[in-house]
Amino acid sequence: MAELLRTIKYxxxxxxxxxxxxxxxxxxxxxxxxIQCGTCSGVCPLSIYMxxxxxxxxxxxxxxxxxxxxxxxxxxxxxxxxxxxxECPRQIRITDIMYELKQRAxxxxxxxxxxPIPVLAKEFHKMAHNHGRVTENWxxxxxxxxTNWLAAIGMWKLGLGLFMRxxxxxxxxxxxxxxxxxxxxxxxDNIDIDKLTDVKPKRKPAH
Amino acid sequence: xxxxxxxxGCSLKGTGRAYEESLLPVMKALDIELEELDDWxxxxxxxxxxxxxxxxxxxxxxxxxxxxxxxxxxxxxPCSACYLVLNKTKHYIHESPSVHHVLDEALKVANxxxxxxxxxxxxxxxxxxxxxLDAIKKRVKNPLKGLKVAPYYGCQIVRPYSTFDDQYNPTTxxxxxxxxxxxxxxxxxxxxxxxxGSLTGTLPEPGLLCSYIILKEALKRGADVIATVCPLCQFNxxxxxxxxxxxxxxxxxxxxxxxxxxxxxxxMNERELGLHRGFIPMKPLPAAFAQPVAT
Numbered sequence: 001m002a003e004l005l006r007t008i009k010y011x012x013x014x015x016x017x018x019x020x021x022x023x024x025x026x027x028x029x030x031x032x033x034x035i036q037c038g039t040c041s042g043v044c045p046l047s048i049y050m051x052x053x054x055x056x057x058x059x060x061x062x063x064x065x066x067x068x069x070x071x072x073x074x075x076x077x078x079x080x081x082x083x084x085x086x087e088c089p090r091q092i093r094i095t096d097i098m099y100e101l102k103q104r105a106x107x108x109x110x111x112x113x114x115x116p117i118p119v120l121a122k123e124f125h126k127m128a129h130n131h132g133r134v135t136e137n138w139x140x141x142x143x144x145x146x147t148n149w150l151a152a153i154g155m156w157k158l159g160l161g162l163f164m165r166x167x168x169x170x171x172x173x174x175x176x177x178x179x180x181x182x183x184x185x186x187x188x189d190n191i192d193i194d195k196l197t198d199v200k201p202k203r204k205p206a207h
Numbered sequence: 208x209x210x211x212x213x214x215x216g217c218s219l220k221g222t223g224r225a226y227e228e229s230l231l232p233v234m235k236a237l238d239i240e241l242e243e244l245d246d247w248x249x250x251x252x253x254x255x256x257x258x259x260x261x262x263x264x265x266x267x268x269x270x271x272x273x274x275x276x277x278x279x280x281x282x283x284x285p286c287s288a289c290y291l292v293l294n295k296t297k298h299y300i301h302e303s304p305s306v307h308h309v310l311d312e313a314l315k316v317a318n319x320x321x322x323x324x325x326x327x328x329x330x331x332x333x334x335x336x337x338x339x340l341d342a343i344k345k346r347v348k349n350p351l352k353g354l355k356v357a358p359y360y361g362c363q364i365v366r367p368y369s370t371f372d373d374q375y376n377p378t379t380x381x382x383x384x385x386x387x388x389x390x391x392x393x394x395x396x397x398x399x400x401x402x403x404g405s406l407t408g409t410l411p412e413p414g415l416l417c418s419y420i421i422l423k424e425a426l427k428r429g430a431d432v433i434a435t436v437c438p439l440c441q442f443n444x445x446x447x448x449x450x451x452x453x454x455x456x457x458x459x460x461x462x463x464x465x466x467x468x469x470x471x472x473x474x475m476n477e478r479e480l481g482l483h484r485g486f487i488p489m490k491p492l493p494a495a496f497a498q499p500v501a502t
Contacts, residue, residue, distance in 0.1 A: 193305075
């Protein structure tokens with residue numbers, strides 16, 4: 001029998017202060033004025049696949065339901081097309097709030113482990129860090145190997161097609177001054193971002 | 208000769224190299240010189256931003272600072288994701304003193320600095336609003352008469368930071384395509400609907416549905432080809448036809464870069480323009496367009 005889930009939320013499910021914390025991040029402040037009109041859910045091309053609609057996510061954040069939000073698939077389904085952001089009658093930057101939630105989920109390691117979207121994000125981040133540039137075909141390869149290598153086999157035709165059309169890079173693309181970029185990132189790691197009031201709360205690097 | 212700094216981005220050196228292959232000769236034909244940024248890095252796009260937004264801005268700021276070293280020239284970014292992230296970073300620099308502070312500190316260790324004032328432009332904007340349709344029309348040798356094109360802009364070129372066109376019903380590319388002789392699908396309703404982004408690779412069901420809807424609509428409106436301004440849109444609309452057919456139905460229609468169509472109209476060779484790199488070949492080929500130009 002399928003697992004039964006309680007659909008009513010309890011007061012005890014709230015993580016007090018979570019909503020405030022998110023709303024203190026630059027770009028996320030407007031969330032406070034959400035009127036729950038549902039325009040975001042209506043214009044979102046992916047809301048039909050989401051477990052909570054964007055409108056619901058907005059209220060869940062504001063009402064401190066941290067765990068529901070960070071575990072939801074909604075934040076990973078957001079393809080960041082910004083349709084909701086430009087349509088929102090209260091000028092809430094919904095896409096940026098989704099980004100904020102993705103970062104928190106990755107930082108806390110609460111995303112579904114073999115769910116390919118956060119894995120892609122982490123691999124992208126790692127590759128951009130180490131090489132300075134991203135080689136798309138290797139990025140896709142790593143993502144499949146780390147999530148579902150059987151799916152990688154299903155992609156052989158696309159890979160071969162790209163190769164035959166000269167769109168597949170065998171080598172990793174990279175920058176010359178990798179050390180320079182690494183020093184820049186190190187500098188950011190050493191800045192106590194918590195002390196800078198209008199900046200996101202400090203979190204450790206994801207890898 | 209107008210000079211622009213040029214940020215190609217990773218895709219234009221990889222799966223989207225046909226975009227660069229067609230952009231460069233088209234710009235040259237219009238007397239625009241592009242100077243590629245020295246040692247540019249990944250812009251910090253979409254997927255990176257999901258891991259660390261501040262560092263994504265640091266990535267972008269290094270490129271902006273390198274561009275500033277070349278003098279106060281406009282920076283051209285043809286990939287919609289790069290265009291968005293570079294503009295987003297500029298936005299953060301202006302509205303958040305703390306983000307500005309972090310970026311300054313990071314740039315300092317690389318002996319770079321950024322004042323926040325380099326305009327980041329998409330080639331579509333430059334071509335239509337700076338060069339102008341008249342100059343483009345003058346360069347047309349083979350007007351693409353009879354070619355019906357669905358103009359597909361995708362999302363990130365117009366949302367949320369773009370100032371050069373409408374966020375839902377942009378018309379810049381429509382006018383450009385008409386200027387080179389194409390018949391444009393009027394008011395293509397899905398012109399800014401999401402193509403699925405990276406979901407086509409990560410979660411095929413919702414990702415491919417996004418692409419399928421756009422392809423189907425373009426066919427329904429009688430288009431011969433879809434024109435796009437973004438390497439990821441081109442990849443999604445062009446590369447997954449087998450999977451889309453297996454799941455729903457065949458919606459085979461070629462998707463090309465708007466710069467490739469311009470190149471054809473300028474009389475350039477299809478191979479030079481990277482047209483052989485598409486999965487769905489464009490037919491009829493340019494010979495069919497080669498009509499004597501009335502002078």
